[in-house]
Amino acid sequence: MASTVRIDRIRCQGHGLCAELLPELIELDDWGYPILRREDVPEALEAHARRAVAVCPVLALRLERGPRRTPPPAA
Amino acid sequence: MTVDSLLWYTIRGAGAVSLVLLTAILCLGIVSALRWSSPAWPRFLTVGLHRNLALLALVVLALHIVLAVVDPYTALGWRAAVIPFAVGYRRLWLGLGSVALYLIVTLVVTSLLRQVIGLRLWRFVHWAAYACWPVAMIHGMGTGSDFGLTWMVALDVVSAAAVVAAVGLRLRAGSVSISSPESAAALRPAVRAERPQ
Amino acid sequence: MNTALRLLDGPDGEAGAESLTSHQLRLGTLPPPEPAWLIDAVERSGLLGRGGAAFPAGRKWRSVAERSAGRAVVVVNGAEGEPLSGKDRTLMAIRPHLVLDGAEVAAAAVRAREVLLYVGTEYPAARSALMRATAERGAGRVPMTLVEAPTGYVSGEESAAVQYIDRGLALPTTTPPRPFERGVGGRPTLIQNVETLAASALIARFGPGWYRGAGRDLSPGTALVSLSGAVARPGVIEVELGSTVGEAVSTAGLSEAPGAVLVGGYAGAWVPADAAWDLSLDPVRLRREGLAMGCGVISVLPASTCPVQATAEILSFMAGASAGQCGPCRFGLGAAAETASRLARGAGVAGDVDRLRRWCGQLPGRGACGHPDGAARLLGSALSAFAEEFRLHEERRCGSTRRSERVA
Numbered sequence: 200m201a202s203t204v205r206i207d208r209i210r211c212q213g214h215g216l217c218a219e220l221l222p223e224l225i226e227l228d229d230w231g232y233p234i235l236r237r238e239d240v241p242e243a244l245e246a247h248a249r250r251a252v253a254v255c256p257v258l259a260l261r262l263e264r265g266p267r268r269t270p271p272p273a274a
Numbered sequence: 275m276t277v278d279s280l281l282w283y284t285i286r287g288a289g290a291v292s293l294v295l296l297t298a299i300l301c302l303g304i305v306s307a308l309r310w311s312s313p314a315w316p317r318f319l320t321v322g323l324h325r326n327l328a329l330l331a332l333v334v335l336a337l338h339i340v341l342a343v344v345d346p347y348t349a350l351g352w353r354a355a356v357i358p359f360a361v362g363y364r365r366l367w368l369g370l371g372s373v374a375l376y377l378i379v380t381l382v383v384t385s386l387l388r389q390v391i392g393l394r395l396w397r398f399v400h401w402a403a404y405a406c407w408p409v410a411m412i413h414g415m416g417t418g419s420d421f422g423l424t425w426m427v428a429l430d431v432v433s434a435a436a437v438v439a440a441v442g443l444r445l446r447a448g449s450v451s452i453s454s455p456e457s458a459a460a461l462r463p464a465v466r467a468e469r470p471q
Numbered sequence: 472m473n474t475a476l477r478l479l480d481g482p483d484g485e486a487g488a489e490s491l492t493s494h495q496l497r498l499g500t501l502p503p504p505e506p507a508w509l510i511d512a513v514e515r516s517g518l519l520g521r522g523g524a525a526f527p528a529g530r531k532w533r534s535v536a537e538r539s540a541g542r543a544v545v546v547v548n549g550a551e552g553e554p555l556s557g558k559d560r561t562l563m564a565i566r567p568h569l570v571l572d573g574a575e576v577a578a579a580a581v582r583a584r585e586v587l588l589y590v591g592t593e594y595p596a597a598r599s600a601l602m603r604a605t606a607e608r609g610a611g612r613v614p615m616t617l618v619e620a621p622t623g624y625v626s627g628e629e630s631a632a633v634q635y636i637d638r639g640l641a642l643p644t645t646t647p648p649r650p651f652e653r654g655v656g657g658r659p660t661l662i663q664n665v666e667t668l669a670a671s672a673l674i675a676r677f678g679p680g681w682y683r684g685a686g687r688d689l690s691p692g693t694a695l696v697s698l699s700g701a702v703a704r705p706g707v708i709e710v711e712l713g714s715t716v717g718e719a720v721s722t723a724g725l726s727e728a729p730g731a732v733l734v735g736g737y738a739g740a741w742v743p744a745d746a747a748w749d750l751s752l753d754p755v756r757l758r759r760e761g762l763a764m765g766c767g768v769i770s771v772l773p774a775s776t777c778p779v780q781a782t783a784e785i786l787s788f789m790a791g792a793s794a795g796q797c798g799p800c801r802f803g804l805g806a807a808a809e810t811a812s813r814l815a816r817g818a819g820v821a822g823d824v825d826r827l828r829r830w831c832g833q834l835p836g837r838g839a840c841g842h843p844d845g846a847a848r849l850l851g852s853a854l855s856a857f858a859e860e861f862r863l864h865e866e867r868r869c870g871s872t873r874r875s876e877r878v879a
Contacts, residue, residue, distance in 0.1 A: 207645050207839075208645065208796075208797040208798075208799070208837060208838050208839045209643075209644070209645050209796045209797055209839045210393075210645070211797070211798065212451070212452065212798075213452060213458060213461070213462065213798045214309065214317065214463070215317060215462060215463035216317050216318050216321065216463070218463070219316045219317060219318045219463065220318055227462060227463070228798075228799060228803065228833050229459060229462075229802070229803075229806070229830075230452075230455060230458035230459055230462060230798055230799075230802040230803070231458055231459070231461060231462030231463065231798070232458075232797075232798035232799050232802070232837070234833060234837065252389075253388075253389060254318055254321055254322075256306070256321075257393060258388070258389065258392075258393045452798070455802045455805060455806060458798065458802055
C-alpha cells in the first residue's frame with residue numbers, strides 16, 4: 200500500500216539529509232529546504248523513505264499510510 | 275605467551291579499541307551538529323558512520339567487559355561491571371567504567387528509539403555523550419597497568435587531541451541555527467540531483 | 472451606495488454602533504436555538520467563510536459539532552490583519568449585535584461552552600462597540616470574553632489565533648490537527664470570521680432560502696468589500712455575490728485613470744484594469760480563474776503608478792509579516808521581496824525576473840500556513856499582468872511616471 204511523505208515545515212531546519220537519501224522525491228531549494236516533488240511514495244522507494252524519515256536530525260519527516268488525506272493549508 | 279596474558283591483552287586491546295571508537299563517534303557527532311559536508315562526503319555518511327560505529331563499539335565493549343569479568347586473574351565478577359565502585363581493586367577507576375557503560379547503553383538505546391520517545395527527550399539525554407568520553411578515558415588511564423606504555427600513551431594523547439579540537443570547534447560555532455539567508459545557503463548540503471527512476 | 476443591503480442594512484454607519492433596541496426592532500429576536508436545524512440551515516444556505524479561504528461554513532460547523540460533546544469553543548475572528556481590509560472592524564463597530572447574534576447562533580449549533588471575541592488591538596471602536604453590546608445583552612447562555620488580537624498579518628490565521636489564546640504566541644502551528652479537531656485548550660474550536668457569523672445570524676432568522684435569494688453567479692448571498700486606491704470614495708460596501716468589480720468600483724468612483732486592480736488583498740492577485748471590470752466577485756468563480764476573493768479587498772492602482780514598485784511594497788510587507796518559522800517562507804519570500812525592491816528602485820540585474828519566477832513557483836505549500844501561498848499568488852499575478860514592466864525594470868528602465876507612495 201502506498202505511503203505519503205509529510206514534512207513538518209516548522210520543525211524542518213534545512214539539514215537536507217532527506218534529499219540525500221530520497222533524491223527521487225525530495226530536492227533542496229536555494230537555502231537547503233526540501234521541495235517535495237511528489238508526496239506519494241512508490242513501493243520501490245518505501246524502504247528509502249523510511250530511512251529518510253529516521254535520519255532527519257529534527258524528526259521533521261513523517262510517513263503516513265495511504266494517499267494524502269488532509270487538504271493543504273488554506274491559502 | 276600464556277593464556278592468562280593473552281586474555282589480559284585482549285581485554286586491554288578491546289578497551290583501547292573502544293576508546294578509539296568512542297573518540298571517532300564523538301567527533302562524528304560534532305561534525306554532524308556543525309552540518310559539515312562536501313560533495314564527496316554527504317551528511318548521511320557522517321550520521322550513518324556515527325550510528326554504526328556506536329553499534330560496533332557496543333560489540334567491542336561487550337567483549338572487553340565479558341572477558342574482564344570472567345578473567346580468573348582479575349577475579350572481578352559481574353558485580354564489578356554492573357555496580358559502579360562496588361569492587362575494591364582500583365575502585366574509582368574501575369567504577370568509572372561501569373558509569374561509562376551505563377551512559378553508552380542509554381545513549382544507544384534512546385537513539386534507537388528516537389522516533390518513539392520524541393526529539394526533546396532524545397536530545398536532552400544525548401548531551402550525556404560529552405560526559406561519556408572523559409569518563410571512559412579516565413577509566414582506561416586509571417585501570418590499566420600498562421599506562422606507561424608508549425603506544426597506549428600515544429593513543430590517549432591523539433584521542434584527547436581529536437576530542438579537544440572537535441569540542442573547540444563545537445563551542446566556537448555556538449548555536450548552529452540559521453539566522454540569515456547567507457548562513458542558510460552556506461549550511462546547505464552539497465546534494466547531487468539524481469534523475470528519478 | 473451599496474448594490475445590496477443585508478449586513479449593512481439599518482441605520483447609517485455614521486451613527487456609530489447600532490443599539491440593541493434598534494437591532495431587535497429591525498430584525499426581531501433570534502429563533503430558539505436548535506443545533507441540528509441551525510447547522511442544516513447554514514449548510515443549505517451555501518454560506519462561504521469570509522476570512523479568506525471561502526470554506527463552506529456549514530461543513531465547518533458540522534465538523535466541530537460532531538466532536539464537540541458540549542466542550543467546543545467559538546472564536547469570533549475579528550483580527551483583520553490585512554492592511555487594505557476594513558470590513559470586519561466596520562461590521563463590529565456599527566453592527567455589534569449582529570456579530571454577537573452570529574456568535575450565539577454558532578455557539579448553540581456546535582454546543583460550545585464559551586465564546587471568545589478575538590478583536591484586533593488596533594481597532595478600539597470595534598472593541599468598545601462589542602463590549603457595550605455584550606453589556607447591553609446581559610448574561611447569555613454562553614459566556615463571551617474579549618481577547619485582544621496582537622497586531623500582525625498572521626495573527627488572524629486560525630492556528631495562530633488558537634496558539635495566541637492558549638500560549639500568548641500569535642504564530643501558526645503545524646496542521647493537522649486543525650482547530651475544528653483540536654483548538655483552544657485542546658477542544659474542538661470553531662473559528663469563524665466576523666462577517667460569516669453576522670451572515671449566519673440573518674440565516675438563522677430568515678432561513679437558507681432567503682439567503683440564496685441573492686447571488687448572481689455561482690455562489691449565493693452578499694459580501695462586504697473594501698474599496699481603496701484610486702477611488703473617490705474609499706470605504707466598505709456590500710455587494711451581491713456575482714456583481715462585477717466594475718460595478719463595485721463605480722459606486723466609489725475613480726479618482727484617476729486606472730492601471731490595474733488588486734483583487735482579494737495582499738494575498739490576492741493583480742488584474743489589468745481592462746480585464747478587471749468584468750470580473751465576477753464570486754469566490755468560486757475567482758478560484759477557478761486562479762484568482763481569489765480573499766477578504767474582499769478591491770484596490771485600484773493608478774495607471775501612473777509603477778506596478779513593479781507597488782508589487783515590491785506588497786512583497787516587502789508580506790516578507791516582514793512572515794512568522795519566520797519555515798525556511799521557504801522566511802528566505803524564499805524574503806529573497807523575492809528583496810529582488811523585487813531592487814528591480815523597483817532601478818538596481819535590476821539580468822536574470823532577476825527568472826529568479827522571481829522560480830522562487831514564486833517554490834513557495835506554495837511549503838510553509839506551515841497559507842502565507843507563502845498568498846504571496847506567491849500575488850507575485851505570480853504581477854509577473855503575468857506586468858510582464859512588460861518587469862522586463863523594463865530588469866534593464867533598469869521604468870514605464871511609469873511616478874512611484875506609488877502606498878498601494879491604498
